[in-house]
Amino acid sequence: MAAQIINDSVTVQLLSDFEKEAEWFFQKYNSFKDEYRGKYVLVKNKKIIAVASDFETLQKKVKELGLDITSSFIKYIPEKDIVAII
Amino acid sequence: MKIPVNDFNWAGGERYMVSLRIVGSGFNFLTDAIIDTGSPWSIIMESDLKAKTRLPYSRLPKYKTVNLITRIELLELSGECKLIFRDTDNNAVQFSHKMYGGMFVDRNVQLTQAFPSFIGKDFLDKNNLFIGKRDEKGRRYLEN
Numbered sequence: 001m002a003a004q005i006i007n008d009s010v011t012v013q014l015l016s017d018f019e020k021e022a023e024w025f026f027q028k029y030n031s032f033k034d035e036y037r038g039k040y041v042l043v044k045n046k047k048i049i050a051v052a053s054d055f056e057t058l059q060k061k062v063k064e065l066g067l068d069i070t071s072s073f074i075k076y077i078p079e080k081d082i083v084a085i086i
Numbered sequence: 087m088k089i090p091v092n093d094f095n096w097a098g099g100e101r102y103m104v105s106l107r108i109v110g111s112g113f114n115f116l117t118d119a120i121i122d123t124g125s126p127w128s129i130i131m132e133s134d135l136k137a138k139t140r141l142p143y144s145r146l147p148k149y150k151t152v153n154l155i156t157r158i159e160l161l162e163l164s165g166e167c168k169l170i171f172r173d174t175d176n177n178a179v180q181f182s183h184k185m186y187g188g189m190f191v192d193r194n195v196q197l198t199q200a201f202p203s204f205i206g207k208d209f210l211d212k213n214n215l216f217i218g219k220r221d222e223k224g225r226r227y228l229e230n
Binding site: 002003004005006007008009011012014015016018019022023026027029041055059069070071072073074075076077078079080081082083085086 | 087090092093095096097098099101103105106107113114115116118120122123124133136137138153154155170171172173176177178179180181196197200201204213230
């Protein structure tokens with residue numbers, strides 16, 4: 001099936017927000033990575049608003065904040081930098 | 087149709103990355119994926135399988151073992167997924183595509199949780215998409 005334009009303004013808005021969080025995260029990554037190594041972080045409105053050492057704890061924090069994990073910008077910051085050819 | 091692509095620095099170098107919604111049997115989530123023109127498969131990696139789905143991924147049928155930076159089991163996901171992107175006209179653009187799960191054989195948490203999902207050559211070829219030249223604002227797009 002070829003590409004289809006669908007009527008889904010909710011997804012468009014969520015993707016627009018998600019792209020902004022991604023842009024902020026990757027542009028600022030070097031400025032905060034040392035502080036959060038080995039941790040999961042939740043980014044919202046271009047800020048890290050929750051941090052946890054394990055995913056289950058971060059999941060609880062996402063819930064407590066009233067956010068939907070499936071549309072939240074969550075990343076794990078590795079303890080050591082990964083360098084990969086892919 | 088033009089879908090914004092970002093050059094983000096990840097794992098030692100710049101990567102083409104794109105945000106999308108992936109809808110499949112038992113999951114529906116937003117993520118950012120690397121566009122990997124060298125990968126024959128499009129893969130929902132373990133970081134997303136764990137964080138964004140409730141799939142029992144360690145028990146999914148195995149398709150094959152491949153090497154990335156270490157061995158990865160490609161897992162069969164039921165049916166095709168819907169991949170939804172935002173284009174530059176703020177339309178939701180939907181594609182159907184066969185996605186695989188990706189689980190690291192080596193249980194190194196650094197890799198399992200840090201590696202993002204992939205949009206592979208299979209998806210680009212099937213939909214006649216390519217990454218175009220930068221525009222006057224320095225942005226790139228998936229175009230057809």
